[in-house]
Amino acid sequence: MxxxxxxxxxWYVAGLSxxxxxxxxxxxxxxxxxxxxxxxxxxxxxxxxxRCAHKRFPLSQGRLMDDGTLECxxxxxxxxxxxxxxxxxxxxxxxxxxxxxxxxxxxxEQDGLVWIWAGDKDKSKxxxxxxxPEILDDEWETIDSGPMHVPSNYLLLIENLxxxxxxxxxxxxxIGDVDNSYIPIEYEEGEIDGNKYVKxxxxxxxxxxxxxxxxxxxxxxxxxxxxxxxxxxxxxRVVMRVAPPGELGTDKERGYVLLHTHTPIDDSNHIWRxxxxxxxxxxxxxxxxxxxxxxxxxxxxxxxxxxxxxxEKQQEMIEFPDEGYSELxxxxxxxxRRVRQIFLQMLREEQT
Amino acid sequence: MTxxxxxxxxxxxxHSITDLAEDIRAFELVDSKGGDLAAFTAGAHIDVHIDDxxxxxxxxxxxxxxxxxxxxAVLNEPGGRGGSLALHEKVxxxxxxxxxxxxxxxxxxxxxxxxxxxxxxxxxxxxxSMMETLETIGADYVMHYCTRTPLRTAFMDRLIPLAERGKxxxxxxxxxxxxxxxxxAILDNPATGTHxxxxxxxxxxxxxxxxxxxxxxxxxxxEYFSPxxxxxxxxxxxxxxxxxxxxxxxxxxxxxxxxxxxxLRGAGLTIDTSCEDGYCATCMTRxxxxxxxxxxxxxxxxxxxxxxxxCCARSRTPLLVLDL
Numbered sequence: 001m002x003x004x005x006x007x008x009x010x011w012y013v014a015g016l017s018x019x020x021x022x023x024x025x026x027x028x029x030x031x032x033x034x035x036x037x038x039x040x041x042x043x044x045x046x047x048x049x050x051r052c053a054h055k056r057f058p059l060s061q062g063r064l065m066d067d068g069t070l071e072c073x074x075x076x077x078x079x080x081x082x083x084x085x086x087x088x089x090x091x092x093x094x095x096x097x098x099x100x101x102x103x104x105x106x107x108x109e110q111d112g113l114v115w116i117w118a119g120d121k122d123k124s125k126x127x128x129x130x131x132x133p134e135i136l137d138d139e140w141e142t143i144d145s146g147p148m149h150v151p152s153n154y155l156l157l158i159e160n161l162x163x164x165x166x167x168x169x170x171x172x173x174x175i176g177d178v179d180n181s182y183i184p185i186e187y188e189e190g191e192i193d194g195n196k197y198v199k200x201x202x203x204x205x206x207x208x209x210x211x212x213x214x215x216x217x218x219x220x221x222x223x224x225x226x227x228x229x230x231x232x233x234x235x236x237r238v239v240m241r242v243a244p245p246g247e248l249g250t251d252k253e254r255g256y257v258l259l260h261t262h263t264p265i266d267d268s269n270h271i272w273r274x275x276x277x278x279x280x281x282x283x284x285x286x287x288x289x290x291x292x293x294x295x296x297x298x299x300x301x302x303x304x305x306x307x308x309x310x311x312e313k314q315q316e317m318i319e320f321p322d323e324g325y326s327e328l329x330x331x332x333x334x335x336x337r338r339v340r341q342i343f344l345q346m347l348r349e350e351q352t
Numbered sequence: 353m354t355x356x357x358x359x360x361x362x363x364x365x366x367h368s369i370t371d372l373a374e375d376i377r378a379f380e381l382v383d384s385k386g387g388d389l390a391a392f393t394a395g396a397h398i399d400v401h402i403d404d405x406x407x408x409x410x411x412x413x414x415x416x417x418x419x420x421x422x423x424x425a426v427l428n429e430p431g432g433r434g435g436s437l438a439l440h441e442k443v444x445x446x447x448x449x450x451x452x453x454x455x456x457x458x459x460x461x462x463x464x465x466x467x468x469x470x471x472x473x474x475x476x477x478x479x480x481s482m483m484e485t486l487e488t489i490g491a492d493y494v495m496h497y498c499t500r501t502p503l504r505t506a507f508m509d510r511l512i513p514l515a516e517r518g519k520x521x522x523x524x525x526x527x528x529x530x531x532x533x534x535x536x537a538i539l540d541n542p543a544t545g546t547h548x549x550x551x552x553x554x555x556x557x558x559x560x561x562x563x564x565x566x567x568x569x570x571x572x573x574x575e576y577f578s579p580x581x582x583x584x585x586x587x588x589x590x591x592x593x594x595x596x597x598x599x600x601x602x603x604x605x606x607x608x609x610x611x612x613x614x615x616l617r618g619a620g621l622t623i624d625t626s627c628e629d630g631y632c633a634t635c636m637t638r639x640x641x642x643x644x645x646x647x648x649x650x651x652x653x654x655x656x657x658x659x660x661x662x663c664c665a666r667s668r669t670p671l672l673v674l675d676l
Contacts, residue, residue, distance in 0.1 A: 001624060326627030326634070329650040334659075337636050344624050 003343040004153040004318055006031050006264035008119035008350055011129040012234040013261035013273065016144050017112050020045070025070070027060025029265045031118040035105060036060040040068060046081050047107040047116055053077065053085060053100050112136045113261070115234070119350070127194030130231035134257050134277035141293040144275035145301075150308055152315035154233070154262040154270035155343060160307055161228050161236045161260060162200055162335040167210075170306050174212040174299075183207075183226075187334055192231070196342050199229035200335050206245055212303070215286035216296055217242050217254040230339055233346070236260045254282055256296065268315055274304065361401070364389075366447045367421065372506040375428040376474065377440055378413075380421050384448055388419040394485040395458035395478045395549075395575070398422065400435075401450040403442065408435035411477035411551075411575075412454060413507070415484035422451075425506055427474035458549070458575040460485060465545025467493035470535070470560055472552020473500075478575060479551060480507055483514070498523045498533050498556065539563040542571065549573045593667040597621065597676045598640060612662040612674075621676070623662070630664040637662050642672035 008031050020026065020039045027050055028035040034050035036059045050058045057074040065071055069078040069086060076089040077100065085100030106117040106124040112135030117124040134140040150157065160166065167176025186201040205223045214220060222242040229237045241248060241255040257277040264270045276296050284295035329337065364381040372378050383389050397411045414423035428440045443449070458478055460467065467486055471479040476497055486493045495514075499505040501524050514520040525531040539548065539560070548571060550560040557576060564572045590608040595615070597604070604615050613623050613635065626634040630648035636659050645668050648661040662674065 322626075326629075326632040328631055329633035329636075331652060331655070333633065334636075334655060337633050340634070341624065341636075348622065 001344060001347070003340045003347065004155055005267050005347055006154065007233050007343065007346045008032065009117075009123045009126070009346070010119065010233045011108070011115040011117055011124075011127065012263040014047075014107070014114045014116045014263070015147065016135070016273070016275065017109055017114060019146070020114060023064050023068075025060050025062065025064060027058055028116075030116060031264050032266055033105075033118040034058060034060075035116060035118065036070075037107065037114070037116070038064065038070070040081055044081075045107045045109050045114060047105040048079075048083055049103040049105065051102070053102055059102065112142070127232070130193065130195060130235055130237075132235075132237070132259060135259075135275065139280060140257070140277040141280045141291055142275060142277045143293050143297045145273055145304070148272045148304070148308070149265075150270050150272050150311055151268065152270065152311040153268055153318070154264045154272075155340070156311050156314050156318075157260070157262045157270065157272055157307075158230050158233070158236055158339055159336045160311065161238065162198065162230060162339060163332045164202070164226075164228065165330075165332045166310070170310055171210075171303055173210070174303050174306075175210055177208075177210050179207065180210075181332075185332060185335075189338055195232035197229055197231050198335050198339050198342070199227060202226045209242065212299055213240075213242070215299065216256075216284050216292050218285035219244055219254070221245060223248050228335075233343065234261060234263060236262065254292065256292070268319075272304075272308075274300070276300070360390075360453045361399075361450050362390075362453070363448050364422070364451050366443060366445050366449065369443070369445055372425055373508075374501075374504045376425055376504070376506045377428065378423055378425045378506075379439070379443070380423050381449065381451065382421050389422060390453040391419060392416050392422075392454035392481075393456050394460050394481040396454040396456035396481070397458075397478065398424070398454050399452035400424070400439075402435055402438045406435040406438055408439075409577075411458075411481070413477040413480035415488070416481060417484070417488065422454075425474065425477050425480075458551070458573060460549070461547045461573070464547035464571075465492065466543060466547070467491060468538075468542075468546055468548045469493060469495040470538070470548070470550035470552070470556075471495065471497045472550075472556030473498070473504075474506075475550070475552030475556065475575075475577060476506060477551075479549065480510070482549060483519075487514075493519065495520045496523065496533060496538060497521065498525065498552070500525060500527055535559045535563040539567070542567050547571045547573065551575045551577070553577070590666060593669070594671045595667070596641075596671060596673040598673055599676060603671075606666070612665065612672075616662075616676075623676075625663050628663045630661050633661055635661055635663045638675035640673045640675055642667055642669040644668070644672060 012030055014028055014037055022039050023041055025036055025038050035047055036050040037047045039045055050060050052059055052072040054075055054077050057072055059070055059072055062071050062073045069080055071078045077085050078087040079102055080086050083102040083104045085096050088096060108115045108129055110129055111132040115129040135142045165181040167180045168178040183202040183204045188199040190197055203225050206221055207224055208221055223245050225241045227239045231237055238258040241253055243253040259275040261273045262270055276293055278293040282292040284290050284292045286295055363384040365384045366379055367382045368380040370378045392412055394416055397409045399407050400410055401407050410424035412422050413425050426436050426439045429436045460482055469479050483495060511520050523533040548564055592607050595604050595606055595612055604619060606612055606615050613625060616623055624634055626632045631650050633650060638658060639660050644660040645666040646656050647664040
């Protein structure tokens with residue numbers, strides 16, 4: 001069985017809070033489901049299966065009326081924020097059929113992220129969206145990439161994030177080098193809020209920062225703690241902490257919390273959002289007038305483009321039949337193998 | 353050139369017998385009908401059928417360019433299985449022996465930049481023909497030859513000129529392990545493009561295998577003259593054991609001729625695998641109790657302390673508890 005599918009029973013990020021204007025309909029394709037999301041006038045999030053009860057027309061193409069109801073663009077059926085149809089223009093005097101109803105989806109706005117459950121509603125309490133303290137915390141400056149479409153299965157992005165021995169050669173010269181590949185990896189797995197997590201920790205001393213990292217985090221030679229944690233199939237949290245040798249934990253420390261959300265569209269496509277969080281008062285080395293977060297945002301897209309290329313190429317190769325081919329395990333793949341096993345277990349549970 | 357057929361047997365005549373060193377005797381064999389013998393490549397061996405039903409393999413130690421003769425060198429091992437004793441005591445010049453055509457499991461690599469040859473005792477025989485070929489083609493090589501004493505060292509007449517050119521080094525330990533060649537030091541830092549070839553008695557083979565553990569894949573070549581010594585207490589024989597699946601508490605018998613995954617799948621469990629050959633780690637499973645007998649080729653000691661590849665692993669303890 002291949003793990004390169006998508007898990008339906010999982011919370012996924014539909015966007016950051018700021019992406020959703022009040023009273024604006026947005027259409028999404030998440031875990032094989034068409035979804036319409038909007039934020040009511042009072043700020044509450046609602047989400048439904050995007051198909052009008054009548055003829056499947058995508059409701060996200062419709063409009064929100066002044067009274068807050070959603071009108072389908074095709075025959076004008078109107079729905080309230082509970083999903084009940086409240087008006088059918090072609091038959092104003094008849095009772096509204098019981099089945100004139102659109103299916104609500106569980107949706108939670110939490111910590112600056114909007115999480116949606118596209119799977120079995122009954123299972124939506126089996127886990128909670130992972131907690132992320134930095135986005136809403138004023139001490140951190142947060143800048144995000146917005147949605148990026150990637151023509152690959154989302155597990156490939158998770159695998160990329162959990163094995164950074166790809167920094168050489170993929171990111172050689174910007175955020176990586178071959179010395180990064182020699183750093184020993186500590187490995188941890190567990191479960192929080194119903195989400196199995198897999199985490200790698202890389203600690204190194206007296207490491208010479210590659211060019212981009214030096215530009216962002218000022219110092220030439222540093223001690224570094226670098227962790228990558230898949231907190232759930234929907235989100236991976238990366239934390240980099242650097243300081244001059246011996247000074248981690250002091251106010252000389254620099255670094256970021258880099259959040260990656262990976263929301264599957266279908267088996268071979270996903271939406272990637274990255275979101276960088278840096279302490280507000282940290283200024284970059286490359287331009288001391290510019291904060292680290294802003295500096296990162298001008299330079300990180302080049303790195304992201306390298307990863308995106310790799311994911312696209314990998315997806316192309318996965319689509320060939322194995323015919324005797326099996327991937328070779330190298331030590332840094334331990335975290336990836338465990339993630340694949342978690343995915344296979346979750347996929348299997350959904351089949352029964 | 354028609355490739356030799358190793359099943360073909362033919363008759364040879366013992367043309368000469370020479371004592372090369374203490375307990376080492378060379379037998380020069382020629383075609384009983386006087387023609388060319390089947391060609392061979394350096395590192396090859398032939399089966400020799402000795403009377404009383406012994407069949408023993410001996411490496412050819414002369415130059416592959418010689419088509420008129422095979423040379424084998426036999427160490428007299430009175431405590432051995434009897435083949436060498438029979439050759440030393442019962443075979444004379446002029447005798448006819450039945451031999452197989454040559455076969456080679458210990459070939460020189462064409463595109464090596466450098467060849468590093470290690471010989472222990474009578475293990476020098478295939479190495480001798482390798483050196484003939486390497487000299488012929490002008491390849492870069494060096495040979496380290498370990499024996500007990502100079503008197504027990506064969507082929508001195510062929511090797512001393514090479515030693516004078518810095519191609520061969522002799523080590524005599526006199527039976528004292530502390531005077532042995534430091535194989536770890538010799539094999540510590542392989543230069544790119546170097547291939548290693550070694551042959552010798554069991555202890556020598558273990559030491560070389562261990563010292564060459566870190567060499568790049570495909571660069572290490574060896575030939576055993578006797579069945580491999582038991583390595584680090586690991587038995588190569590399959591023993592039955594039991595596996596407990598911790599989620600259900602069910603215990604399964606794993607017979608000697610079945611793998612863990614075969615039994616568990618037969619019992620209806622779903623196990624993900626891909627290569628089923630110990631290298632992809634798709635089946636990597638945490639174990640909670642017991643001591644696995646790891647049979648994979650990719651996990652290191654740190655990972656083996658926690659995980660096992662169940663497509664191929666067995667167990668040293670009667671019970672292995674898997675986190676399944």
